[in-house]
Structure formats: C-alpha cells, structure tokens
Amino acid sequence: MATMQRLQNTGLELFYAQGYYNTSVDDILKKLDLSKGAFYYHFDSKEDYFIQIIQNLLARKIYSTLIEPIEGHDNPLSLITKCFDDAMETAVHNEMDYGCILSNFLTEFNGKNDVIMRHLNEIVTVWEVNLVTTLQKGKFNGYLDRHVDCEAAATFLMSSYFGVRTLMTSEAPSAKKYRFMSQLRQYFKSIEAKPVNF
Amino acid sequence: MATMQRLQNTGLELFYAQGYYNTSVDDILKKLDLSKGAFYYHFDSKEDYFIQIIQNLLARKIYSTLIEPIEGHDNPLSLITKCFDDAMETAVHNEMDYGCILSNFLTEFNGKNDVIMRHLNEIVTVWEVNLVTTLQKGKFNGYLDRHVDCEAAATFLMSSYFGVRTLMTSEAPSAKKYRFMSQLRQYFKSIEAKPVNF
DNA sequence: CTATAAAAAGACCATATGGTCGGATTTACC
DNA sequence: GGTAAATCCGACCATATGGTCTTTTTATAG
Structure with a gap:
C-alpha cells in the first residue's frame, strides 16, 4: 500500500483512539516506521493532514455506516432501527470503543x-439532509404519521445516536x-402512521 | 478569593473551552498572573488538579443543573422537560457554548x-440513579405508563441530552x-400514563 | 548504464510542556 | 518585634512537539 494511504489510515486510527491534540506526528511515524521527511513530503502540516483524512476516510466511513444503510424504499423507521442496531453492535464487539468518531471530533x-x-x-x-429526505419519503409513502416534523425527528435521532455512543464507552x-x-x-x-379508523 | 479556588475555577473554564490536553498549566497561570510555584504548592500534578476540579466544581455543577431540578413530587416528565429546556436555553444564550461539559470530558x-x-x-x-428513581416514582404516582422500562428511559434521555448538546455547538x-x-x-x-377506558 | 525526478531519511531547530527546587515574601501567632 | 509556617516566585530541567532542510535512496524512462 502506498505510504500516503498508510499514513492516513494510521492517522485516523490514532486520532480516533487518542484524540488529535494528544497524538503527535511522531507517534504516527513511529507506528509506521517512517521518518519526518516522508510525512512532510506528502502533507503541508498536521492540520492539512487531518483535513485530508476527514475528506478521504471519515466522510466515507460515515457514509457507509450511517447514510447508505438507510437508503431505499422500505419503511425508513425499520431501516434506521437496523442501521443504529448494526452500528452499536459493532461498537459493543469492539473491545476498545471510543464512541462515534464524528461526534468525538466535533467535541x-x-x-x-x-x-x-x-x-x-x-x-x-450530509447525514442530516439524508435523514430528513428519507423520513419525508417515508411520510409520503405512508410509513410515518403525516403530522411528523421530519427535521425535528432527524435532529432527535442524530442527538440520541451521538449521545448513546458516548454513554456506551463508559460502562455496560x-x-x-x-x-x-x-x-x-x-x-x-x-x-409511525396510525391505522385508519373505519 | 483564595488562590486555590481561583485556580480551580479558571482551570474548569479553560479545560472546558480548550480541552484538558490542549490547555497547559502555563495557560492557566498566565490568565491568573500566578507562578509555577503557586500551582505546585497547591496541587501535586496537573492530573491531581483536574481530579479536584471534578470533585469540587464539576460534580456540583451537574447536580445543580441536571439533578436537583428534577427532584420533587410533580410529574417527572414535566420536570425533565423543564430541566432540559432550561439547560439548553442557557447554552443557546451563551455565545460561546462548548456542549455538555460532562459529555465533553467523557469523550x-x-x-x-x-x-x-x-x-x-x-x-x-449519580445522574442515572436519580433519573431512574424519579421515573419510578413517577410511575408509582400514576404519571407514567406502567409498562415503561425506567432504566431504559433514563439511558435514552441521557443519550439524547448529551448528543443534542454536541449537535448544538456546530450550527443553529x-x-x-x-x-x-x-x-x-x-x-x-x-x-405517559394512558387515560383509563370505562 | 545513466539522467532525472519522486520518495524517504534523519539531523537539526525553536518553542512548549509538565514538573522541580531553593529562596523570597507574606501571614498568623506568641 | 520576632519566629515559624504557609504561600508564592521564577529560574531551571528533561523531554516532547511541529516543522525545516540537506542528503540519500529508489524508481523510471531513454
């Protein structure tokens, strides 16, 4: 694998596990047995490096775990349930879980x-827009009650997911x-849509 | 005010705003116009310092904003609603909000x-126990549906609160x-408790 | 084989960091 | 006023950090 890819992958790993400010460039270099020269040949600075990681790896990761799984024409509530369940199951089985990577970096x-x-x-x-769109489509297709505020529901879902991942890191x-x-x-x-009364 | 108190107050401020690892002891000393000697006379280390801040200031802060307001014999759902509303309103009006301080440090x-x-x-x-107890009492007093899983509800509430505070820091x-x-x-x-059918 | 450029090495630098220590100063008390 | 303890000062230290620069290695095309 190319050096640049290895640097980005290991960078994301360490920044996620230890935090950006608590991880030095030397930490990453030591883990990959690379030199300062290799690093600064590929990146202008630590910040530039991190931004490239965000765009190349983080964005895709969020997309594949939280966005793509809820696309489709089925009941969005079922899709979101399964999506969250899967994401949390991965976290549970990961003996070293550090919470939602996106939420952590935001913090x-x-x-x-x-x-x-x-x-x-x-x-x-991007996540928010996708959630709102999915919910609105679900409303149109008769899966959601027609009084539901989809923007509000999306905010509520994002909040609770961010939060539970944080909570899960501490205990049980x-x-x-x-x-x-x-x-x-x-x-x-x-x-969800209420059954019609006859 | 005593030097030790000033150190702790300013420490919590800066650690909350900039993070623990991103705030140096010198940062705090500079802001208070104090010297290294003063700091290490009162505290063994940066870590010891932070632990004292947690016990003396953070614990009280969480208690006064998230625990004490939901104590009482009224409808717990109303109390929690008002408690969250107040806490978030404070965050909204604080031009520089950094999210829930407890959630941030956990992360x-x-x-x-x-x-x-x-x-x-x-x-x-402590927060969790108080929430569960309050909800159980509310169930006993007929405010909550008798099928509600109070532990689960508490987890859900804590999650969503942590998360929304994180989300609120980024936009709107x-x-x-x-x-x-x-x-x-x-x-x-x-x-909430369903009305009884006659 | 050689010329050329990409890639990587690693010594070096200025600054920042947590922490130590001997001494100065202030405070409380007799 | 004198004394001892509490408080604080600030120079100093070892190490770590992000970043620079020159040199060397590696790959590739002619």
Whole structure:
C-alpha cells in the first residue's frame, strides 16, 4: 500500500483512539516506521493532514455506516432501527470503543479550529439532509404519521445516536445498547402512521 | 478569593473551552498572573488538579443543573422537560457554548486516563440513579405508563441530552433546541400514563 | 548504464510542556 | 518585634512537539 494511504489510515486510527491534540506526528511515524521527511513530503502540516483524512476516510466511513444503510424504499423507521442496531453492535464487539468518531471530533475541535469544524459540519449536514429526505419519503409513502416534523425527528435521532455512543464507552455498553434500542422503538411507534379508523 | 479556588475555577473554564490536553498549566497561570510555584504548592500534578476540579466544581455543577431540578413530587416528565429546556436555553444564550461539559470530558478521557474516567463515571452514575428513581416514582404516582422500562428511559434521555448538546455547538443551536424539545415531548407523550377506558 | 525526478531519511531547530527546587515574601501567632 | 509556617516566585530541567532542510535512496524512462 502506498505510504500516503498508510499514513492516513494510521492517522485516523490514532486520532480516533487518542484524540488529535494528544497524538503527535511522531507517534504516527513511529507506528509506521517512517521518518519526518516522508510525512512532510506528502502533507503541508498536521492540520492539512487531518483535513485530508476527514475528506478521504471519515466522510466515507460515515457514509457507509450511517447514510447508505438507510437508503431505499422500505419503511425508513425499520431501516434506521437496523442501521443504529448494526452500528452499536459493532461498537459493543469492539473491545476498545471510543464512541462515534464524528461526534468525538466535533467535541474536540469545537471552538478550537474553525477550518476543521467546517469540514466536520459538512459531514454532519450530509447525514442530516439524508435523514430528513428519507423520513419525508417515508411520510409520503405512508410509513410515518403525516403530522411528523421530519427535521425535528432527524435532529432527535442524530442527538440520541451521538449521545448513546458516548454513554456506551463508559460502562455496560451492551446493556446501554439494549435499553436505548427499546426506547428508540417506543419513539418510532409514536411517530409511525396510525391505522385508519373505519 | 483564595488562590486555590481561583485556580480551580479558571482551570474548569479553560479545560472546558480548550480541552484538558490542549490547555497547559502555563495557560492557566498566565490568565491568573500566578507562578509555577503557586500551582505546585497547591496541587501535586496537573492530573491531581483536574481530579479536584471534578470533585469540587464539576460534580456540583451537574447536580445543580441536571439533578436537583428534577427532584420533587410533580410529574417527572414535566420536570425533565423543564430541566432540559432550561439547560439548553442557557447554552443557546451563551455565545460561546462548548456542549455538555460532562459529555465533553467523557469523550476526551475515554481510553486515555482510567483514573479520571472513574471519577467522571461516578458523576454519570449519580445522574442515572436519580433519573431512574424519579421515573419510578413517577410511575408509582400514576404519571407514567406502567409498562415503561425506567432504566431504559433514563439511558435514552441521557443519550439524547448529551448528543443534542454536541449537535448544538456546530450550527443553529436555537433551531436544534426547538426541534429536539418537540420530539422529546412526542416521546414523553408515548410513555405517559394512558387515560383509563370505562 | 545513466539522467532525472519522486520518495524517504534523519539531523537539526525553536518553542512548549509538565514538573522541580531553593529562596523570597507574606501571614498568623506568641 | 520576632519566629515559624504557609504561600508564592521564577529560574531551571528533561523531554516532547511541529516543522525545516540537506542528503540519500529508489524508481523510471531513454
């Protein structure tokens, strides 16, 4: 694999596990047995490096785990349920889980680096737009109650997902997942299309 | 005010705004116009310093904003609604909001410092226990449907609150708050006690 | 084989960091 | 006023950090 790819992959790994500010360029170089020269040949700075990681790896990761799985013409509530369930199951089985990578970086860079924040927010927006669209389509197709505010539902879903991933990192992730999912279904039941009365 | 108090207050401020790893002891000292000697006279290390801040300031802060407001014999769903609304309103009006301080530190220290994580998790547990107790009492008093899983509801509430505070930091906090609250009420409607059929 | 450019090495630099330590200064108390 | 303890100062240290620069290696085309 090309050096540039290895650098980005290992960078994302370490930044996710240890945080951006708590991970030095030397840490990454040591892990790959590379030199400073190799690094600064491919990237202008640590910040430039991270931005490329965001665009090349993080964006795709979020897309493949949170966006693509909810596309389709089925009941969006079922798709979202399965999507969240799968994502959390991966986290549970990952002995070293550090929460939702996107949420973590949002927390780390908020108020500290506007450039990086813009890139992260772009990803958040893509997710949000996709969620809203999916919910609206679901409403149109008769899966959701027609009174549902899809923007609000999307915000609520994103919030709860970010939060539960944070909570899961501290204690009893499996129990947290189970409890979360049960209440997510409860919430979904309250916004799904009501059977028509004859 | 005593030097030790000033150090702790300013420390919490800066750690919240910039993160623990991204804030140096010198940063805090400069802001207070104090010297290294003063700092290391009162604290053994940066870590010891932070732990004292957690116990003296963070724990109280969480208690006064998230725990104490939901104590009482009224409808717990109303109390929680008002508590979250107030907390988020404070965040909205704070031009420089960095999210839920507890959630942020959980994210920053997860997998990096077990000692600090234990202290943070203790606070999380206190909050959780209080939420569960309040909900159970509410069920006993006929405010909640008798089928509600109170542990699950507490997890769901904590998750969504952590998450929405993170989301609010990135864009349109006021809109996010409004949307979140509307869906929180929706969820609450689905777990409140159902009127009895005659 | 050689010329050329891409890729990588690694010594070096300025600055920042957490932490130490001997001494100065302030405070409390007799 | 004198004394001892509490408080604070700031120079100093070892190490770490992001980044630069020159040199060497590697690959590739003619």
